[in-house]
Amino acid sequence: MKRRTADLSADDLQTLARSPDEGLRVKAALHPRTPLATLLSLASDQAIGVRRALARRMGAPREVLAQLARDPTRPVRCAVAAHPGCDEPLRRLLWTDSDGDVRAVAKHAAAIPRHFSDDLARILRNEAVPASVLAEFAELGGQARRAVASHRECPRGWLERFRHDADAAVRLVAETRMGLSLDTLRAFARHRSPSYRAAAAASLPWSDANMTALLADRQEVVLLALLRRPDFPTAFFDQITDNPSRAVRLLLATHEALDAARLHRLLRDPLAEVRLRVAQRRVLSAEQFEALANDDDWVKRELAKRPDCPEPWLRQWIRAPSELLRSAVFRNPSVTPDILVTASALRDNHRQIAEHPLTPEPLLIQLADSADIFVRGAVANNPSTPERVLRQLARDADSYVRLHVARHEACPLSLLLELEHDPDFVVRRHVVWRPDCPLDTMKRRAADENVNVRYAVADHPRATAALLSGLARDEALSVRERAKERLRGS
Numbered sequence: 001m002k003r004r005t006a007d008l009s010a011d012d013l014q015t016l017a018r019s020p021d022e023g024l025r026v027k028a029a030l031h032p033r034t035p036l037a038t039l040l041s042l043a044s045d046q047a048i049g050v051r052r053a054l055a056r057r058m059g060a061p062r063e064v065l066a067q068l069a070r071d072p073t074r075p076v077r078c079a080v081a082a083h084p085g086c087d088e089p090l091r092r093l094l095w096t097d098s099d100g101d102v103r104a105v106a107k108h109a110a111a112i113p114r115h116f117s118d119d120l121a122r123i124l125r126n127e128a129v130p131a132s133v134l135a136e137f138a139e140l141g142g143q144a145r146r147a148v149a150s151h152r153e154c155p156r157g158w159l160e161r162f163r164h165d166a167d168a169a170v171r172l173v174a175e176t177r178m179g180l181s182l183d184t185l186r187a188f189a190r191h192r193s194p195s196y197r198a199a200a201a202a203s204l205p206w207s208d209a210n211m212t213a214l215l216a217d218r219q220e221v222v223l224l225a226l227l228r229r230p231d232f233p234t235a236f237f238d239q240i241t242d243n244p245s246r247a248v249r250l251l252l253a254t255h256e257a258l259d260a261a262r263l264h265r266l267l268r269d270p271l272a273e274v275r276l277r278v279a280q281r282r283v284l285s286a287e288q289f290e291a292l293a294n295d296d297d298w299v300k301r302e303l304a305k306r307p308d309c310p311e312p313w314l315r316q317w318i319r320a321p322s323e324l325l326r327s328a329v330f331r332n333p334s335v336t337p338d339i340l341v342t343a344s345a346l347r348d349n350h351r352q353i354a355e356h357p358l359t360p361e362p363l364l365i366q367l368a369d370s371a372d373i374f375v376r377g378a379v380a381n382n383p384s385t386p387e388r389v390l391r392q393l394a395r396d397a398d399s400y401v402r403l404h405v406a407r408h409e410a411c412p413l414s415l416l417l418e419l420e421h422d423p424d425f426v427v428r429r430h431v432v433w434r435p436d437c438p439l440d441t442m443k444r445r446a447a448d449e450n451v452n453v454r455y456a457v458a459d460h461p462r463a464t465a466a467l468l469s470g471l472a473r474d475e476a477l478s479v480r481e482r483a484k485e486r487l488r489g490s
Contacts, residue, residue, distance in 0.1 A: 055079035098142025253277035354378035
């Protein structure tokens with residue numbers, strides 16, 4: 001009689017995994033009781049169908065996904081990129097895969113952290129980045145390794161390692177950086193592979209006869225290699241087609257030497273991401289800023305972050321319907337107290353105004369009477385809040401507001417002495433948590449009725465040996481243990 005699938009032992013599953021029948025090996029890969037060692041052996045199976053089934057397995061161990069994320073076959077890596085168990089380190093590897101389809105699946109499965117995509121863009125633009133960032137990307141997918149190998153600060157030792165990389169494009173970049181002869185580069189310029197022509201485009205002198213053909217090359221990777229050169233001649237912009245690809249338009253949008261006519265076309269580009277890149281340019285004319293300022297909120301947010309954003313636009317956007325746009329204005333270093341007063345007309349702005357260090361004192365006094373406890377709490381936490389307002393908020397009906405007074409860096413000692421007797425233990429604990437908590441206060445709070453407050457005393461860096469010795473005999477186990485740890489110096 002046939003054995004039920006659920007009754008299969010580890011030995012049975014290992015036998016299935018060694019079966020010459022691909023279908024049986026797929027069943028072993030998908031079985032919920034297959035041991036990790038067997039799964040790892042199946043991850044290097046010769047049949048793509050087995051490896052792909054393993055990459056789609058629900059609850060696949062992280063070790064298996066990590067092995068399959070470096071699989072030579074695109075469908076397998078795509079399956080890993082879409083797997084719900086794929087963690088952030090593996091997604092970073094797949095976000096920078098040498099294959100565009102794998103990158104697309106990984107990007108669709110989870111959003112790329114802004115700092116990660118920004119760092120990769122800086123490496124691709126050959127900008128100065130910390131060595132630790134280069135080291136991180138050197139261990140990721142082929143696209144990231146190519147970018148690191150192309151970077152001007154890539155160490156020679158890394159280039160030696162990249163010369164033996166599994167990705168042919170990475171090897172090509174490394175070999176080019178290590179020094180190719182002019183004759184080799186000219187041969188590369190006529191090579192049928194776009195990667196070789198891109199290597200020639202990145203290194204050949206502009207006066208070389210092959211550059212004319214490279215500038216007319218229809219392959220995106222070749223044109224990008226030319227545009228990324230810091231010595232790209234402005235005269236050659238005219239040789240770029242009027243309707244370049246998305247990636248080329250994105251690079252042109254931030255190219256500082258771009259001519260005004262082409263930049264004007266990019267201001268009206270149908271792709272919002274291109275217009276956003278234009279908004280990130282180091283310098284924008286008043287006319288260019290005006291055109292972008294009437295774009296969608298995504299582009300406006302980039303403009304609102306610029307230190308040179310004109311005050312009239314900040315004043316207009318501070319009352320915009322989009323909360324994200326208003327938040328960008330609040331973070332702008334050019335925001336003035338007068339703009340904050342203008343923003344107060346919109347109730348939804350009150351919390352961010354109450355948090356802003358430039359908020360005028362009359363406005364803070366007004367917001368201290370707000371019906372919203374989070375607004376009052378923000379006022380209590382604002383470094384510009386005057387002492388008389390802090391005293392008012394220290395008697396607030398809600399403990400959330402009072403604890404922010406207790407946390408205020410400039411809270412006067414007399415007010416702290418009042419708050420240490422607050423009826424809510426959370427407020428008393430925040431008084432004890434202060435780095436400058438008076439020793440007398442700690443002595444009194446060592447006998448507090450609440451165990452959390454006494455634990456805060458035992459944990460305070462300035463607690464004396466006498467205080468800790470007393471707390472080492474506390475009725476609460478957590479307080480006793482922490483006091484003993486502190487006495488032992490841990």
